Amino acid sequence: MRMGAATALGVAALLLVGGCDDMTKQKKQNPYASRATAPGEVPAGTVQYGETATPVPPVTMALLARGQSEYHVFCAPCHAETGDGHGMIVQRGFPAPPPLAAARPQFVYDVVTDGRGVMYGFAQRIAPEDRWAVVAYVHALQRSQRMALADLTAEQRAVP
Numbered sequence: 001m002r003m004g005a006a007t008a009l010g011v012a013a014l015l016l017v018g019g020c021d022d023m024t025k026q027k028k029q030n031p032y033a034s035r036a037t038a039p040g041e042v043p044a045g046t047v048q049y050g051e052t053a054t055p056v057p058p059v060t061m062a063l064l065a066r067g068q069s070e071y072h073v074f075c076a077p078c079h080a081e082t083g084d085g086h087g088m089i090v091q092r093g094f095p096a097p098p099p100l101a102a103a104r105p106q107f108v109y110d111v112v113t114d115g116r117g118v119m120y121g122f123a124q125r126i127a128p129e130d131r132w133a134v135v136a137y138v139h140a141l142q143r144s145q146r147m148a149l150a151d152l153t154a155e156q157r158a159v160p
Helices: 002-018 061-079 105-114 128-146 154-158
Strands: none
Touching: 061 128, 105 128
């Protein structure tokens, strides 16, 4: 009796495996291939992939001050005050993030929004306008690390 049950199970498994085919090679229809076959209209007010929903604001001292404040709260614990990636959290054993020295503005905005690696996104914590403020402050940090004191005007040197 046991042999019969094992044989029946083997035959059932063989039939199941034999009934499978390679579904990756079957003909498919892409409903998004044309406007005529698309599932529906694109809702008004949506943003196309790759576009920013919030326009990049002009850089002002107020924007930089806001960016500095947000950077100190959300970024400095890991990225450090200078953006070199050796913040207090890293000193306590967390993996070091890459330095911000060469990061492009849109990349910084996207990483702040969505996260990257072990960093989680801050989309729920930082408003889009404030994310651009952080980007502006990171850019100012980048420029400050490559600038010589002799390149500054007397007025710029006087700012604390």
